[in-house]
Amino acid sequence: MGRAGARERGARGAKTEGAGIRRFFTWKKLLGGFFVICLLAMGAFYVVYLLVPVPSANAQATMQSNVYRYSNGKILARTGEINREIVGLDKIPDDVEKAFVAAENKTFYEDAGVDFMGTARGLLNTLQGKGKQGGSTITQQYVKNYYLDQDQTVSRKLKELVISLKVDQRMDKDAILAGYMNTSYYGRGAYGIQAAAQAYYGVDAEKLTVSQGAYLAALLQAPNQYDWAIATPTGRDLARERWNYVLDNMVEEGWLDRSERAAQKFQVPQKPKAAPGMEGQTGYLVAAAKQEMVDQGISEKDIDAGGWTITLNIDEKRQKELVEAVDEQLEARLDRKDNKVDATVQAGATSVDPKTGSVVALYGGAGATEHWMSNATRRDYQPASTFKPLVFASALENGAETQDGDEIGLNTLYDGTSRRPVEGSETPFAPQNEDDRSYGPVTVQEAMNKSINSVFAQMIVDAEPAEVKKTALALGMKDGDGFVEQPAMSLGTMGASTWDMAGVYATLDNHGKKVTPTIVKSAEHKGRTFERTEPPVGERVISRESADTVTAALTGVVRNGSGHEASTSAYQAAGKTGTSENNKSAWFAGYTPELATVVALFGEDADKGRQVTLTGTANSGRANGGGFPARIWADYTLGALDGGSDARFDLDVAETAAPSRPDPTTSPTEEPSESASPTEEPTETESPTEEPTPTRTPSTPTRTPTIPTPTGTPTDDPTDDGDTTGTTGGGDGGDPTGDPADGGTEGDLKPPRP
Known part of the structure; x- marks a missing residue:
């Protein structure tokens, strides 16, 4: 009884306790x-x-590369840490947009920006250490890419959820979709749809097909695993399966017709290509474009921030022609390894369309990664006798007269005696001609053909150095410490670049209307603008008659003078050679009616940081402007004009009286007539040492008129221009044909070079 009662009392207690728990729960x-x-x-x-x-957006999400393109739209280079070019939905085909929605978030256009179930699943997986398990909407993925980071933490997931809701309320769906497509990583170093389109299919985003868009959309799930170039057989099967999934979803949503879906074929992506670097000429082109933008008011900081699409005026074909011309006419003949002179040779060139000012080709050197300074834009070498046409242009423009009161023109007679002291100048100057050769009375045309130093030294005095400098600056040259208003300036003793001189000669080509070389065709960036402070082709800076008369003279240089290496029946050309003092630089500046190009060689000892002579280049004696530069110019021009052109100069030439005394050009070694020197009795031109040798005052340049010309000049080299500045020579060598100048008017051109 006792035990039974105890059991009964325990049962009643358990029931009471259970009832209490049930009452509580x-x-x-x-x-x-x-x-x-x-x-x-x-x-x-x-x-x-x-x-x-x-x-605010995270730093990486807003970073973009700058994209540089040729004039035809083809990508030249990308710069920056992140390979991204942000594009709007207007640049993405509608069916490609829908492919991304079909792949990632079919309810995108209706949802509130979040997938609570997917997010909860993601949070649970994160807590269990299982990593990312998907389920996020396009909005959430955009928020993660643009505002947050890729950390897999609970706090980051909660922030993603909250921010996604707010973003969905504040932004329209198109903006969110564009942000998602532009911030996502596609593999191959490509961020954003534009970079991905180029990386996988070599096209801009706006040219993507439905099939290509479906693959890129599929790729986002596993960029490395689905990259066709590196995927395993299993990875390729999964990629194709995902591609089919995207297209089927598009049909399901009514974004793709079944017939179109059936016609789709998987397009295998191209093999990976390294992003264009700064090798070869690319670095020079990019640097020139960037500098031009800075000069036009865009800060370097804004450019470096990225996001610019910069289209250059560079013509891809002509750029290739210029590089090949330098390689074939110069580099193939140099022994840079074993020849000390060859190792110092630097080449530079700039080619401009005179009608538009566009820089269509540029050669900065052997390669921007090997020689960082661009030989096309450097201004530390003298342009030498390529400056002489500017002296003549100024004389024409200002109606200058000789010391005898004769108007200066193509037919005006000058005394070509070597080391003849200039008259009418407070600064003594008596330059030596090439090989100390005296010519006696010569016309301006022949003096231009042969680049006779003594003639242009006197002409700059007649035209006044200050006026000549003013004309040169108006034509496009840049002022500097070496641009001193004195007679020696006639020989091009200032610094200049091929870029500067190409603009000057393009202005002459364009009948005196100012041409400013421009390499940037357009530069686009969301939120920033690029506008020029001046147009590439401006107002007239010298009269058409003056410009055309100079052109007429320069056609004679190509046809009958030192620039004959550039002559061919394939095109009509005008040009001028130049070789600086001690042969440290050699130039050919020339133009056709359609193209103005300046080519130069520079002697540079980079290790010692000094200029050195070019004499002995390729074991050919003096590397004058009528040699390598003229041959490079001719080779390039022929290719750039597609083998030639029928265009002819339309010239309005200033008329001047014919010489009143016999033109002595047929026998330049004869004694000059009594009137050859207006103020003193003529001397024997073949015996210049019998003349009183003038001396210079301490205030004049330190170069003396008795420095010998460089040795090593082959005696049978008909291309020797001898365009040496200073007093170490001058003149462009002998007339290779022996014919007198014809005034620069049109005539029969030489047959093409072999």
């Missing part, structure tokens, strides 16, 4: 508790929603 109470927890969670979430702001 009733379904109503459990449901109420659940609602309370939900309310508390909602309250907490609301507090988080209020406290978590939409942050």
Whole structure:
């Protein structure tokens, strides 16, 4: 009885205890508790929603590369840490946009920006250490890419959820979709749809097909695993399966007709290509474009921030022709390894369309990664006798007269005696001609053909050095420390670049209307603008008659003078050679009616940081302007004009009286007539040492008129221009044909070079 009673009392106690628990955990109470927890969670979430702001974009999301393109739109190079070029949806085909939505978030256009179930699943997986398990909407992925980071933490997931809701309320769906497509990583170092389109299919985003777009959309799930070039057989099967999934979803959503879907074929992506670097000429072109933008008011900081699409005026074909011309006419003949002179040779060139000012080709050197300074834009070498046409242009423009009162023109007679002291100048100057050769009375045309130093030294005095400098600056040369207003300036003793001189000669080609070389065709960036402070082709800076008369003279240089290496029946050309003092630089500046190009060689000892002579280049004696530069110019021009051109100069030439005394050009070694020197008795031109040798005052340049010309000049070299500045020589060598100048008018051109 005792034990039974105890058991009964225990059973009643257990029942009472169980009933108490059931009374505490009733379904109503459990449901109420659940609602309370939900309310508390909602309250907490609301507090988080209020406290978590939409942050600024993360640094990587806004970084872009600058994209440089040739004039035809083909990509030349990309610069910057991130390979991204942001494009709007207007640059992406609609069916490609829909492919991304079909791949990632079919309810994108209807949802509130979040997938609570997917996010909850992601949070649970994160807590369990299983990593990313998907389920995010396009909005959430955009938020993660643009505002947050890739860390897999609970706090980051919660922020993503909150910010996604806010972003969906504040931004329209198109903006979100564009942001997602532009911030996603596609593999191969490509961020954004534009970079991906180029990386995988070699086209801009606007040219993508439905099939290509479906592959890129599929790629986002696993960029490395689905990259066709590196994928395993299993990876390729998965990539194709995902591609089919995207297209099928598009059909399901009504974004693609079934017939179109059936016609789709998987397009295998191209093999990976290294992003264009700065090797070869690319670095020079990019640097020139960047400098031009800075000169036009865009800060270097803004450019380096990225996001620019910069289209150059560079013609891809002509650029290739210029590089090949230098390689074939110069580099193939140099022994840079074993020849000390050859090792110092630097080449530079700039080619300009005289009608537009566009720089269509540029040669900066052997390669921007090997020789960082661009030989096309450097201004530390003298342009030598390529300056002489500017002296003549100024004389024409200002109606200058000789010391005898004769108007200066093509037929005006000058005394070509070597080391003849200039008259009418407070600064003594008596330059020596090439090989100390005297010519006696010569016309301006022949003096230009042979680049006779003594003639142009006197002409700059007649035209006044200050006026000549003013004309040169108006034509496009740059002022500098070496641009001194004195007679020696006639020999091009200032510094200049091929870029500068190409602009000058293009202005002459364009009948005196100012041509400013421009390499940037357009530069586009969201939020920034690029506008020129001056047009590439401006107002007239010298009269058409003056410019055309200079052109007429320069056609004679090509046809009958030192520039004959550039002569061919394939095109009509005008040009001028130049070789600086001690043969440190050699130039050919020339133009056709369609193209103005300047080519130069520079002697540079980079290790010692000094200029050196070019004499002995390729074991050919003096590397004068009528040699390598003229041959490079001719080779390039022939290719750039597609084998030639029928265009002819339309010239309005200034008329001047014919010489009143016999033109002595047929016998330049004869004694000059008594009137050859207006103020003193003529001397024997073949015996210049019998003349009183003038001396210079300490205030004049330190170069003396008795420095010998460089040795090593082959005696049978008909291309020797001898365009030496200073007093170490002058003149462009002998007339290779022996014919007198014909005034620069049109005539029969020489047959093409073999």
